[in-house]
Amino acid sequence: xxxxELYDIGQGFREQLSAFKAEIxxxxxxxxxxxxxxxxxxxxxxxxxxxxxxNDVRIITTGCMGLCGAGPLVRVHPSDSLYIRVQQDDIDxxxxxxxxxxKVVKDLLYxxxxxxxxxxxxxxxxxxxxxxxxxIEDYIAHGGYEALAKAITxxxxxxxxLEIRNSGLRGRGGGGYxxxxxxxxxxxVSSAEKYVVCNADEGDPGAFMDRAMLxxxxxxxxxxxxxxxxxxxxxxxxxxxxxxxxLAIERLRKAIKQSERLxxxxxxILDSKFNFRIDLRIGAGAFVCGEETALIQSIEGQRxxxxxxxxxxxxxxxxxxxxxxxxVETFANAPAIVLNGGKWYSRIGTEKSKGTKVFALAGRxxxxxxxEVPMGTSLRDIVFEIGGGIPDNGEFKAAQTGGPxxxxxxxxxxxxxxxxxxxxxxxxxxxxxxxxxxxxxxxMVDVAKFFMEFCKDESCGKCIPCRVGTVQLFRLLEKMTKxxxxxxxxDILEELCVMVKDTSLCGLGQSAPNPVxxxxxxxxxxxxxxxxxxxxxxxxxxxxxxxxxxxxDSETVPRTEET
Amino acid sequence: MREISMKTRxxxxxxxxxxxxxxxxxALARHQYRSDALIEVLHTTQELFGYISRExxxxxxxxxxxxxxxxxxxxxxxxxxxxxAKGKHTVTVCMGTACYVRGALNVQLAxxxxxxxxxxxxxxxxxxxxxxxRCVGSCGIAPVVIYDDxxxxxxxxxxxxxxxxxxxxxxE
Numbered sequence: 001x002x003x004x005e006l007y008d009i010g011q012g013f014r015e016q017l018s019a020f021k022a023e024i025x026x027x028x029x030x031x032x033x034x035x036x037x038x039x040x041x042x043x044x045x046x047x048x049x050x051x052x053x054x055n056d057v058r059i060i061t062t063g064c065m066g067l068c069g070a071g072p073l074v075r076v077h078p079s080d081s082l083y084i085r086v087q088q089d090d091i092d093x094x095x096x097x098x099x100x101x102x103k104v105v106k107d108l109l110y111x112x113x114x115x116x117x118x119x120x121x122x123x124x125x126x127x128x129x130x131x132x133x134x135x136i137e138d139y140i141a142h143g144g145y146e147a148l149a150k151a152i153t154x155x156x157x158x159x160x161x162l163e164i165r166n167s168g169l170r171g172r173g174g175g176g177y178x179x180x181x182x183x184x185x186x187x188x189v190s191s192a193e194k195y196v197v198c199n200a201d202e203g204d205p206g207a208f209m210d211r212a213m214l215x216x217x218x219x220x221x222x223x224x225x226x227x228x229x230x231x232x233x234x235x236x237x238x239x240x241x242x243x244x245x246x247l248a249i250e251r252l253r254k255a256i257k258q259s260e261r262l263x264x265x266x267x268x269i270l271d272s273k274f275n276f277r278i279d280l281r282i283g284a285g286a287f288v289c290g291e292e293t294a295l296i297q298s299i300e301g302q303r304x305x306x307x308x309x310x311x312x313x314x315x316x317x318x319x320x321x322x323x324x325x326x327x328v329e330t331f332a333n334a335p336a337i338v339l340n341g342g343k344w345y346s347r348i349g350t351e352k353s354k355g356t357k358v359f360a361l362a363g364r365x366x367x368x369x370x371x372e373v374p375m376g377t378s379l380r381d382i383v384f385e386i387g388g389g390i391p392d393n394g395e396f397k398a399a400q401t402g403g404p405x406x407x408x409x410x411x412x413x414x415x416x417x418x419x420x421x422x423x424x425x426x427x428x429x430x431x432x433x434x435x436x437x438x439x440x441x442x443x444m445v446d447v448a449k450f451f452m453e454f455c456k457d458e459s460c461g462k463c464i465p466c467r468v469g470t471v472q473l474f475r476l477l478e479k480m481t482k483x484x485x486x487x488x489x490x491d492i493l494e495e496l497c498v499m500v501k502d503t504s505l506c507g508l509g510q511s512a513p514n515p516v517x518x519x520x521x522x523x524x525x526x527x528x529x530x531x532x533x534x535x536x537x538x539x540x541x542x543x544x545x546x547x548x549x550x551x552x553d554s555e556t557v558p559r560t561e562e563t
Numbered sequence: 564m565r566e567i568s569m570k571t572r573x574x575x576x577x578x579x580x581x582x583x584x585x586x587x588x589x590a591l592a593r594h595q596y597r598s599d600a601l602i603e604v605l606h607t608t609q610e611l612f613g614y615i616s617r618e619x620x621x622x623x624x625x626x627x628x629x630x631x632x633x634x635x636x637x638x639x640x641x642x643x644x645x646x647x648a649k650g651k652h653t654v655t656v657c658m659g660t661a662c663y664v665r666g667a668l669n670v671q672l673a674x675x676x677x678x679x680x681x682x683x684x685x686x687x688x689x690x691x692x693x694x695x696x697r698c699v700g701s702c703g704i705a706p707v708v709i710y711d712d713x714x715x716x717x718x719x720x721x722x723x724x725x726x727x728x729x730x731x732x733x734x735e
Contacts, residue, residue, distance in 0.1 A: 368702065
């Protein structure tokens, strides 16, 4: 396989596509599939057969198209029309009107410049929902593996690392460590064996970015890893993917096979001296394995327990060798950076947080789904414009980012720009990209308890502050939600939060108190009400409100503390 | 852990009319009996047998030349592995944040009431196993319940309870 041959494959496939008069893309990702999109595909095929146009129309299942809350989604080409909430009876209308008469079915249409899409900018998600994730040719036809070819053919190892450094890309798993710096460290360590590991152990509850990316465009991740492998001098890569994502595993397996067949992975990639293989390692449901040293333990077949750092995995990692460990989204950004240059990427975003970030919008929000916005976009734009606000006349109460390690952002901080520093400053964190919106039906004490229960179950048990501390924190919160807590319990809660944060071994324990601390900071009134009045403003905790017979309306809006 | 002699193991082998042990042996050979393949082997075992019995844990320990305590430790560390037989059907309630915010707790309670047992248990007649998931990544359609392999979104508590009743009334 040479560079020319790669272009030929792309060209050949594009010609094949141009032979079709129309294309129907049915979204086959999580949300749409469970609202029946797979039956839709069959029905479209039957409908086309009945109209004798089956050979003129290309019908494929794609990855996530983003607007999950309005599924099942169908995109029809030409004219690039996105149809939402498509039901079986709409199929005839779409076929008869759009495909046969070229007239768009207006009442099903979601405009491409509609509020959900207008403020988005797609880099990591660029081809998602637009290509067949099970076809490498489709990926190549959309410019896939061009970046890898460019890197191997025209760049030195240092050159690739320099582009990534110039881009200002920071780790998308949540930590925000400069990616270029990490790559450079691994590149500089001299070792005959090095590894590239992709962290696809998406453990945050309420986050589905990695799943969507692996299912919707697996080749982009493989390409990013291969570029990284070339840059740091590794010959073996591993993808550590959650066992709970069977479709992602299947798609990755298929994608790896296809790339090996075309010699894009394997030995002598694109006729160069560069060899790189990728293997899968299936996670087995342990949140702590998202921590890099625990993940490495797990790949080695051990319990996923973290170890103190330094040494960092970039020096002593998998099997004791230097290991480059990045998140799915980080790798998915690499091809675009190599292709367009680091400078291009660094023009997007804010001063310290470059590029775009993928978010999974969920919870009490109208447009649940997957979005990608430039760093620095305000939370208000994300929730109220892209997300379409709160459904059922609900009132925004808090946005939760960073999962069990993050915090809740109240309405007075809704104009915060979304970047690494700003979110940390207000007691939350970027995290991997889960963004859960809560309205007045959520009790913040209960939410804190929910996350603490998660952390207590997921604590690996290695260090005492986390193992014991999370259990104690959970019990205190449980007491509060039962209306049995005293003021003293609140003091202990605060004290313990600081202790667990300061003394835990790894990120899980160090960040486990965050949801409690941030809700205590912004919604302290609710804690006080639970303790002194046995009253739960959201009416979640089933308290009797001994000192408050009937709550008047003004009290149903949480009073929040100003910072 | 209960003492299990080689004899019991071979007996179990004979009892199994299908080739599950053969497939397991093949997987072990494919990994060249390397001890670091433990998690992969446990995955295969669970796929083949539905759960990992004590006999199987010991079988794996012997094959990979690992102490049984180590195999047991790893198998119990990860939530994905089940050491007990599952019921005929499995219902999984997603407890991710998005589902929780959208009322997954009520769904859980409805299912528990309908089945008369709690999450993590199996009904007495071994028909339905109840479990929760951390997040299945279908947050867009929360709350989510998985009935065997079918993912259902926007679940209403009563609807999931009805689903349980249908399963429980199923004839063998």
